[in-house]
Amino acid sequence: xxxxxxxxxxxxxxxxxxxxxxxxxxxxxxxxxxxxxxxxxxxxxxxxxxxxxxxxxxxxxxxxxxxxxxxxxxxxxxxxxxxxxxxxxxxxxxxxxxxxxxxxxxxxxxxxxxxxxxxxxxxxxxxxxxxxxxxxxxxxxxxxxxxxxxxxxxxxxxxxx
Numbered sequence: 454x455x456x457x458x459x460x461x462x463x464x465x466x467x468x469x470x471x472x473x474x475x476x477x478x479x480x481x482x483x484x485x486x487x488x489x490x491x492x493x494x495x496x497x498x499x500x501x502x503x504x505x506x507x508x509x510x511x512x513x514x515x516x517x518x519x520x521x522x523x524x525x526x527x528x529x530x531x532x533x534x535x536x537x538x539x540x541x542x543x544x545x546x547x548x549x550x551x552x553x554x555x556x557x558x559x560x561x562x563x564x565x566x567x568x569x570x571x572x573x574x575x576x577x578x579x580x581x582x583x584x585x586x587x588x589x590x591x592x593x594x595x596x597x598x599x600x601x602x603x604x605x606x607x608x609x610x611x612x613x614x
Contacts, residue, residue, distance in 0.1 A: 456493045458485040461509045461528065462541075463518040465489060470541045471517040473571045477578030481595050483585065489515075492523035498523070503531025513581040516564075517574060519543045522554035529562040535584060537577045538564040566613065 458478060462471045471487070477484045490499050506514060515531070516525035517539035525538030540551035548569035556566040565580060567573035581595075586593040 455510060456486050457482045457494065457510065457512045457585055459502070459506065459514040459534075460485055460487040461490040461514060461516050462487075463489070463493075463522075463524050467517050467519060469508050469538065470571055470574050471515070474515050474517075474539070474578035475573035477575050478581065481578075481582050481592065481599060483582060483592065490524065490528075492518070492527045493521070495593070499527055500531060501610045503528050506532040506534045513584050515539060515574075517541050517576045517577075517583055518555070519548065519551045520545070520554075522551040525555050525564045525566075526558050526562060529558065529564050536564050536569060537580050538566045539573045539577050540566070540569045542570040548588055 460471055460474055462468060475485060475487060487494070488502065490502050492499055505565050511534050513535050514528055515537045516528050518524035519541035520543055522540060525536050529536040538555035540548050540555050542548035543551060552566070555564055558564050567577045567580070582592065582596050586596050
């Protein structure tokens with residue numbers, strides 16, 4: 454299981470959210486790495502990570518950030534690897550600030566933007582899996598089975614408490 458996905462976040466506190474992407478990748482048997490790469494506090498690390506992503510074999514980068522949330526956009530400006538942004542929920546504005554920072558990318562540097570918080574991180578893992586599954590029939594089958602299991606877990610009728 455080679456590393457195909459990079460999970461990056463702006464700070465240690467973001468791992469509580471970004472862990473949800475890792476869980477999905479683990480369930481689907483997709484190799485990933487996880488790194489703290491702050492757009493503001495470690496810009497040289499961000500630069501190097503983005504510039505070396507292709508040669509290191511990354512095929513998708515999931516970038517989570519809160520507040521000003523420049524990490525996903527800055528990463529998209531440094532690599533041709535698809536970037537999936539996850540807005541991390543913040544105390545000040547509940548993550549709306551993060552969402553706006555990630556979704557408002559200028560033409561030329563797209564970032565696929567997920568929902569705020571843990572659900573968005575899990576969906577980022579699923580988006581990364583879907584991107585990779587286009588060229589990996591075994592992964593496509595695992596992803597289809599995962600989705601079938603999710604569908605089968607939903608009852609036809611509501612249950613009484």
